[in-house]
Every structure is written in structure tokens, then in C-alpha cells.
Amino acid sequence: MAMLEVQNISKSFGGLRAMSDVSLNIEKGEIVSVIGPNGAGKTTLFNLITGVYTPDTGDIKFEGKSIAGKKPNQIVDIGIARTFQNLRLFMNLTILENVLVSQHHKLNSNWLSAVLRTPGYRAQEKAMREYAVEKLAFFGPRLQSFRLHQPVYVLSYANRRRTEMARAMATGAKLLLLDEPSAGMNPKETREITQIIRRMRDQGGYTILLVEHKMNLVGEISDRVVVLDYGQKIAEGSYQDVVNDPKVIEAYLGKKAEDSEETEVQKAAKMDGRTI
Amino acid sequence: MAVSSRLDQNPQIVERTKTLAFQQNRGRNLLLTLGAGLVFILLLWFFTGLGSAKLTQALALFAIWGVATVSLNLINGTLGILSLGHHGFMLIGGYTTALLILPDDARQRILDSGRSAMTETTVGLSISNLFNAIGLGGLTGDDTLWLRFLLALFAGGLMAALAGLIVGIPSLRLRGDYLAIVTFGFGEIIRLSASTRIFAPLTNGALGFAGVPSDFGKSVWWTFGILAFTLFIISKLKYSSYGRAMESIREDEIASEAMGVNLAYHKVLGFVISAFFAGVAGGLWVSWLGNARLDNFLFTLTFFFLVAISAGGTGSITGVLLGTALVIFVRQYGDPLEETYAISRWLEFIGIILIIAGAAFLLYRSFNRSGKRLPDWSVWLFTANLVILLLGSPVFPAINLGKIGLYIFLIPFLVLPFLPNVGDKSKGVGWIVYALLGIGVITLLIGGISPGAGWLTGTFRGFGMRGIALAILLIVIMIFRPAGIVGRHEFSWGWLFRERLDQPTDEERKQDAWLSNPELNRAGGAAAVDTEEDA
Numbered sequence: 001m002a003m004l005e006v007q008n009i010s011k012s013f014g015g016l017r018a019m020s021d022v023s024l025n026i027e028k029g030e031i032v033s034v035i036g037p038n039g040a041g042k043t044t045l046f047n048l049i050t051g052v053y054t055p056d057t058g059d060i061k062f063e064g065k066s067i068a069g070k071k072p073n074q075i076v077d078i079g080i081a082r083t084f085q086n087l088r089l090f091m092n093l094t095i096l097e098n099v100l101v102s103q104h105h106k107l108n109s110n111w112l113s114a115v116l117r118t119p120g121y122r123a124q125e126k127a128m129r130e131y132a133v134e135k136l137a138f139f140g141p142r143l144q145s146f147r148l149h150q151p152v153y154v155l156s157y158a159n160r161r162r163t164e165m166a167r168a169m170a171t172g173a174k175l176l177l178l179d180e181p182s183a184g185m186n187p188k189e190t191r192e193i194t195q196i197i198r199r200m201r202d203q204g205g206y207t208i209l210l211v212e213h214k215m216n217l218v219g220e221i222s223d224r225v226v227v228l229d230y231g232q233k234i235a236e237g238s239y240q241d242v243v244n245d246p247k248v249i250e251a252y253l254g255k256k257a258e259d260s261e262e263t264e265v266q267k268a269a270k271m272d273g274r275t276i
Numbered sequence: 277m278a279v280s281s282r283l284d285q286n287p288q289i290v291e292r293t294k295t296l297a298f299q300q301n302r303g304r305n306l307l308l309t310l311g312a313g314l315v316f317i318l319l320l321w322f323f324t325g326l327g328s329a330k331l332t333q334a335l336a337l338f339a340i341w342g343v344a345t346v347s348l349n350l351i352n353g354t355l356g357i358l359s360l361g362h363h364g365f366m367l368i369g370g371y372t373t374a375l376l377i378l379p380d381d382a383r384q385r386i387l388d389s390g391r392s393a394m395t396e397t398t399v400g401l402s403i404s405n406l407f408n409a410i411g412l413g414g415l416t417g418d419d420t421l422w423l424r425f426l427l428a429l430f431a432g433g434l435m436a437a438l439a440g441l442i443v444g445i446p447s448l449r450l451r452g453d454y455l456a457i458v459t460f461g462f463g464e465i466i467r468l469s470a471s472t473r474i475f476a477p478l479t480n481g482a483l484g485f486a487g488v489p490s491d492f493g494k495s496v497w498w499t500f501g502i503l504a505f506t507l508f509i510i511s512k513l514k515y516s517s518y519g520r521a522m523e524s525i526r527e528d529e530i531a532s533e534a535m536g537v538n539l540a541y542h543k544v545l546g547f548v549i550s551a552f553f554a555g556v557a558g559g560l561w562v563s564w565l566g567n568a569r570l571d572n573f574l575f576t577l578t579f580f581f582l583v584a585i586s587a588g589g590t591g592s593i594t595g596v597l598l599g600t601a602l603v604i605f606v607r608q609y610g611d612p613l614e615e616t617y618a619i620s621r622w623l624e625f626i627g628i629i630l631i632i633a634g635a636a637f638l639l640y641r642s643f644n645r646s647g648k649r650l651p652d653w654s655v656w657l658f659t660a661n662l663v664i665l666l667l668g669s670p671v672f673p674a675i676n677l678g679k680i681g682l683y684i685f686l687i688p689f690l691v692l693p694f695l696p697n698v699g700d701k702s703k704g705v706g707w708i709v710y711a712l713l714g715i716g717v718i719t720l721l722i723g724g725i726s727p728g729a730g731w732l733t734g735t736f737r738g739f740g741m742r743g744i745a746l747a748i749l750l751i752v753i754m755i756f757r758p759a760g761i762v763g764r765h766e767f768s769w770g771w772l773f774r775e776r777l778d779q780p781t782d783e784e785r786k787q788d789a790w791l792s793n794p795e796l797n798r799a800g801g802a803a804a805v806d807t808e809e810d811a
Contacts, residue, residue, distance in 0.1 A: 050534060076536035088531035090524045092764060094778075096297060101524040104517050105536030111545060114516035115509055125517065129297045137290070140283035141787055145292040149778040171536055192282060199283075 001064055003028045003207055004080075004175055009048055009058030009068075011231075018044045019231045021058070026175070031201055031208045033218045035242075036228035037251055042211040043085060045228065046177050049209075050082045051075040062175070077105055081173035083164045085180050085211070089152045095163050096148040099132040102171045135169045138199060140192075158189045165196070169204065176200070178210040182217055194220050215243070227251065282791060289784060296777055305769045313504075324496050332496055333564075334608040338601055339499035340560040343506045345581045345600045346593055347553030350510055352582070353591030354519060355546040356526025357447055358456040360578055361463030362554050367573040368439050368466060369432035369555025374485045374568035375478065376403050376428035377421070382487035386480060393476035401478075403427050425492050425563070429502070433555040439466065440551025444544035451529075460575070467573055484569035485562075493563025502560065506553050511593055513549065522546055526591075580607075583746070587753050589760030594767040599760065603746065610742035619734050623723025628665065628686065630716030635661075635689040637709045640756065647706050650692065657688050683724070690717065 002025035011019040019041050026032050034042045047053045049060055051072040060068045067075055081102070090098050107114075107128075109121040136143040139162040152160060161181060168176055181197065182190040194217050200206045212218050218225060218239060225242045227235040229251040235242050242248055324332055344366060351359040375398075383399050386392045403424040404416040415423060443462045447455055470479045492498040513519050521542050524532040533539050562568045584603045589595025617625075635658055641647030642654075664685050693709055753761060770777070780788060 052530075052534075072533045073536045073538050076534065081536075082534055084531065084534075088528045088534070090527035090531065092527055093520070093523060097520050097523075100517065101520050101532070101537065102535040104521045105538070107517050109517075111513065111516075111518045111549075114518050115512045117512065117516075121516075126298070128517070133293055133297045136293075137285065140791075141285055141289055142791065144285070145289050145296055145784060146778050146780045148293065148296050167535060195283065 002026055003030075003063060004049070004209070005059075005061040006045075006049070007059045007061065009055040009060060011044060011048060011053055011056050017231055019048065019055075022228070022231070022233050023058075024226055024233070024236075026207060026209055028174075028207055029201060029205075030223045031197065031210070031221050032224045032226060033222040033239075034209065034211045034226045034228060035213070035215075035218060039230075040228040040251075041231040042228055043179060044231070046082060046179055046211065049075075049177060050080060073105060076102075076171050076173065079172070079174040080177065081168040081171040081175075082177040083161075083168050083179055083181065085183065087160055087164055089160055089164055089167070091153045092151055094149050094151050095136070095143055095155070095166075096129070096132060098152060098163055098167050099135060099170045100128055102167045103128045103131060106172055132166075132170055135166045138169065138196060138204065139166060140196075157184050158186075161185065161193070162196075165200075169200065169206065173206075175207045175209065178208060178212075180211055180213060182212065182214050190214060190217055193217070197221055219243075286783075286787060289787065292781070292784075300770065300775070300777070308769050320496055320500060330608070333494060334604060335496050336494050336499045336564060337608065338604045339496070339503040340493065340557055340564055341581070341584070341604060342503045342597055342600050343553055343560065344557035344577075345584045345596045346503075346506055346510055347550045347557065348578075348581050349585050349591065349593065349596045350513070350522075350550040350553075351546055352585055353596070354514055354522045354526065355543060356523075357543065357546075358452070358459075359443075359547075359550075360456050360460035360575070360582075361443060361466070362550075362581055363573045363575055363577040364443075364463030364466035365436040365439055365551040365554035366558030366561060366577065367470060367570075369429075369436040369558030370562035370573065371470065371479050371485075371558075371568050372432035372435045372555070373425075373428040373559030374488045374562045375401055376431060377425050377489060378402065378485055379487060379489065380404075382485065385487075386483075386485075389483075392483060393473070393481045395477050398477040421489060421491065422498075425489070429556050429559040432559040433552040436555025436558065437548045437552040440547040440549075440554075441544060443551070444547030447543045447547065448540045463575065463578065467570060471570055479568075479570075482570065484567060486567045488562050488566055488568060490563050490566040493560045493565070499560055499564075502556060506556070507593065510549075510553070514593070518542070518545070523591075583750060586760055587750055589762040589764060591764050592760070592762050592766050594765070595760050595762040598762065602749070606742060606746045606749070610745060613741040613745055614738050616735050616737040619736050620723045622736055622738070623719050625723075627716045627718075627720030627723055630712050630719060631686055631689050632662070632665070634709050634712030634716060635692055637706070637712060638692055641706055641709070647709075648693070648695075650695065654692060654695075657692075661685050661688065683720075686720075689713070 004024075004026040006022060006024040008021050008023050009019060010017070010021055022041075022045065024032075024045075034045060036042055044053070048055050049067075051067070051070050051074065054069050058068075059066050062075075062078055062080060065078070067078055067080070070078070090101060093101070107121075107124055109118065109124060113121045133148075136148070142159055143162055143166060147155075147159075152163060155163065161184070165176075165178065165181060168178075178197070182193050185193060197208060197210070198221055201208055210222075222239055224236065225239050226233060227242055227245070227248050229247075234247045234251060235245045237245075320335070323335060344362060348359065348362045351357050383402070386394055387396070387399055407413060407415050407424075439462075443459060446458045450458055469475055471481050514523075521532070521537045522545075524535070524537055525539060525542060529539060558573075561572070565572055580603055581600075584599035585596050586599070587602055588597065588599025638647065639650065639655060639658055642650040690713060693713065757763070765771075
């Protein structure tokens, strides 16, 4: 049984069909990338999985149980956490506080025992802080020591991205959805983040679904690549297969106008030859 | 393998991380807090010992409004929801407390009055009667009034919390301005429906309750005790996991929900706790006033709380208390401003204010490094002058410095802009400073030296001047510190001792430089060397 099963989901916003009949399976321990041109529905897919939107038709199952129609915070409880394309950090809180907030849903004390600092609450608070440090350690020395107490608004863009990933990891989720983890990073930082994502899978035991535009990152770490275009899945497979798929090339680069006019027959033959 | 080494950890820094992730110096902070509390108690004891009823009342009112503003700040500052219905919660708490502890003679007067809407049953609603009914008749004497008052306060808080629960529910669907309007509506509904026929048997309609015991509301010890309790609960809540979750809602609701925070639960929790303390503040307020009347619970009450919160610093308990002190000071000690004085006296006053404003501008520009840099002692001089002027003002008539005395203390302000240039020579003092000081001196001279001349002999009554003074103060604060006096910052012992947890050590600085560019910062300290060996 796959960890996440997306079964024929569709979603429309008014007349716009943002997602139509998309299916997708993710096995435990996989790194799957979702690629596609702008507006293809990648972020919509994330929003559907994390409960921001409810699918019009179809079902989403996580470890065999349906999660469609659940609220975002319930889905975090179940074990899926995400990052955002445009960074949604708690800007006036410190890095440590950001990473502690995402563990709050696991807290077993009511508000009164938290106010009175009962031994039970204290122990949990300590455990939460240890867990936060453990998750921040995935990002090397960058989010350590004095940075724990820096408010997020003073951080560099790359460090903010790292903090957001650490925050999602600290929720205790098994499946992480990373929305463009390397956006706005320079090549060096992108290489580093590639390595971190691999570490998250190998050492952290997370399963990862990511949306990414940087093809070298996708090619380097993905076990499987899913291509979306206009809300439909047009290809799925290994990176090499997918990038050579004519449908994918068409989606990214478009058709040659003169080609289609001059050699209709030739092209048909070509397509036939390939399918046979 | 340059890339992999950049992710490697320096064991020393890992150690430091482990200590920094946990609270520091807890024992020391606890001792310091207790010590400061003791000093504060001594100060209160000294102030009440002065025997000034006005001062005691002002202090008690500060504590009562402090409870209200600190609780409103839980919704406005921590949860980030603009709530305008606090006067409604206070009304519920106030009326509940008043009804439950009203003395028997006051009840008898209500019954005797022909205009009262109250019935025998509702007049009989009191904690004394409850004690009699459950066989605790021994606790109904005057010497145990405090116990009944505390119980009544608690009951008032609970009733208000119930209202908070109801008001909290729309907050699940609405955001921002829309929610503010709804909370305002709820506050007004509570106030207006209190005098309707449905609730009049409980509230005595427009007549309200007279003769509420003011032994507690006017007692510095009770009010500050309850303020301390409020501060304890709300600050502990703020620094707990629940408080962080609430702050995350303020920062970004969508992200907060995506990180597993149950928005509905935390918003309603915030409303309920805040409303509880608003109800307690309402009970103290009623006791301070000595009566419960609907026109003591107008929207202006919430408005003053909001002023205190924004002036002090939204979200900061320290700031909110500072803001409350400011509002209470103007409210309780602003009355000399509203009296009738000779026009020459007003001119002197305006002149002094202008000179102070000019000096403040000078210091501000100096701190901003946009003007002449002043020596450090000028700040102390400025503060000392403010204190002397304040003490010499009509606010404290006991210390009368006399006119000449006041003028002498203004001279240093006039000398400040002409001090030898310490900083950048190209930067001047700024026309606004010269303008303020110049106009100030001219006004002062006209008012002080030639009071006999023609139109200067008249008098002027500063009606409403107190409100104007508060408004001007607020404008100045908002221009120069839009986030309030202290912003989001909170007082802590660590801050007092300059413990900067967010500053790197030298080694961390080297490592940071190395991380940002290993090629350029090759010999960048232990971190670099360690990792190269690894590679």
C-alpha cells in the first residue's frame, strides 16, 4: 500500500478546471517531484493534499485512510506537513519559537497546566526544545546557537527557507510537501539544499513530495517525477524518461508551428513509430 | 567535497545550541522577580503612607485598568484580533459583582424605591444569602466581606468569560476590520440590553446600583494583588506553548493552521481568558466607583484601553502597563489643565512645552544620527529637567519652584543646540529645532515678562484640555514610535543585564563568514579547519 494515494481528484474554481482527474501514488521513503509550467496546478495539488481545498471529486488517502475534507490542522496531526512557495513564517517570532509552534499540536497538557507549568508540561516543553534542536541540526551550523533567538525577519532569504523546512519537519509529519525549496537560492545554496533533502529522507526517514522548477535539483534527487499541465497529469516516471517525453517537451516549449503545417504525415508516422 | 563540509557541525557550537535552546538563569530570575516585588510592595507602602487620597485612588485605578488592558492585549496583541467589546465584558463582570456584594441597606433602598424594576428574588441574589442557605451563616459578617468580594469577582469573571465564549465564535469566520465591527456590536448590545425590561430585574435598569462597597476597588493592596495575579496568569500563558500558538495566529493564520494549530480552539480560548479578566476588572471598577451605572461602561472605556495599548506597545505586557500609566496620569492628574488661568500663564505654559519639544527634537536627531551628535550627559540633563518641571508644575503643588526657578531650569535646553560640534560638521541642528526653541522663547517672554499688556490680562478656561493633551501625546508617540513606546519588546532580567542570546560569539562570526564564502575566508577559524580535516 502506498503511503499517499491520490485517486482521480478534480477541483474547479468557478469555470476554471484547476485539477482534473489526477492520480498519484507515493511510496514510503520516496522522493517524488512534481513539475510543470506555471499555472499547471502544482500548488493546487499541494493545497488539495493539505486540506486548504477540498477536492470536488476523487479521494486522497494517507496510509489507507481518507483525508479528503479534513482541516489543515487535522491533516498535520495525521502526518502531512508542508512548506509554502512564498514563505509563510511567523516573522516576529524567533527561529526556535517557529519550530516550537509546529510541535504545539502534539502537546498533551491543557492550557491551565501550561500556565501553571506542571511537571508534565515542563517535561514536554523540554522534549519539544530538544526535538527542535534536533531538526534544526539537519541544516548544518546555519540555524544553530545564537540564531535560535533571532526573529525570522532578520534572517537571510535562504535561512528563512531552511527555517520553514525545519518547522515542517518538527510537526512530526511522515510526509513532507516542499513547495519550491530552492526558490531564490544561488547555485551553491541549491546544491546544499539538494543534499539536505536527501538527508531528510535518508537520516530523518521522511517521505518527500516536492514542487520544483530547478531541473538539476529535480534530476539529482527525484526517484520519480510527475508532470502536470493544465491540471492534468501528462507524464510520470524517472527523470530521464520524463524529460524526453514529447508531451512534456511540448508542454514546456510548445509545438513548432511550421513543423505541424509541413509534415503532418511525417509527424504522425513518427508518433506511430514511437508508440509501436 | 566542499559542499558536504558546509553542513558539518562544529562540536562547540552544537554544545552552545543545546544550552541556548533552554531557558537561562531561572533561579536568578525568580529571585530577582521576588526581590523586585518586595521593593514594589515597600514603594506602595510608602506611597499609601503619604496619606494622599488622590494618589491612592490613582494607583488603584492604574491597577484596575491595568487588569483590563493586559487582558485586552491578550486578544489584540497576542492573538492579533482587534476587539472593541471589552467594555461589554467589564459591564457583565461589574454588574455581577455589584449585585452579589451589595449591602443590605442598599438592597432595601432599591426595594423601597417605586421606580426600581427589581423583584424580591433578584434583590435577594447575594453571596450572603447563598452562605445563609448552605449553612455558612458565620461568613456573612462585615469582617468576611473580602471573601464574598473575591467570590463575587470570580463569579463576575465567569459570567464575562461566558460572554467571551459567545463573542469568540464569530471570530472563527471573520477577520480583521469585519471582526472588529462584530466585537464592537457585541459590546454595545451588552450595554444597551442591560437596561431593557428583560435584564432590568438583574441590573436595576438605568438606575443601577448605588452603595457598592469601595473598600476593595480603592485599596491599593487588593487591586495590585489582583493585577499581580492577572500578570502572572497572562504572562505565563504568553510564554507557554499556548501563547506561542496564539502569536503564530497573529503572525500568519494560514501558516499557523498548516502547522497544526487549531485556530478555533485557540481564538476562543483567548477570548474566554481575556473576557474573564475583563469581568474581574469590571468588578474592581464598580467597587472603585462605588456604584454600578451604565454610563460608566461606555465605549470610551475600551477606547482608552486601546489608547494605552497602542501607546505602550501592542503585544507587550510591559508596554501595555506603561501605556496604562500614561493614560491614568493624564486622566487623574490632568485636571490642572482644565482650570481657568490668565492668558499670560497659558503662554508661559505653551512656551515651556515648545522649548521641551525643541530639546526633545534635538536629542532625537542626535540619536538618529541625522543631526549634531550630543554628548551622553545631555540625555540625563533632559530627563532631570523634565522631572523638575513636572514636580514644579501644578500637578504637585507641594513642591513649588516659583516662576524664576522654573525658568532657570529651561536654560540648559537653550544652550544644547549651540554646544561645540562633536560629530559630523556638515550636519546642522535642523530648522525645526531652532523654530521650536525660538517660538518657545518668544512665547515664554511675552507670557512671563509683559503680563500687564492689553489682551494678556484676560483669562482662559482650558475646558477639555486634558483630552487634547492626551491626543497630542499620542500623536507624538505614533509619529516617532509607531509600534508604541516599547514596541513588541518585553522587560526581562536578561535584557536588564544585557544578555544578548541572539549575538554570535567570535568563533560563530568566523564560522558564518566561512559559510558564506569558504574560498575567501579559508583561514576562518576552528570550523573551517575541522571540516577540511574531515574532507
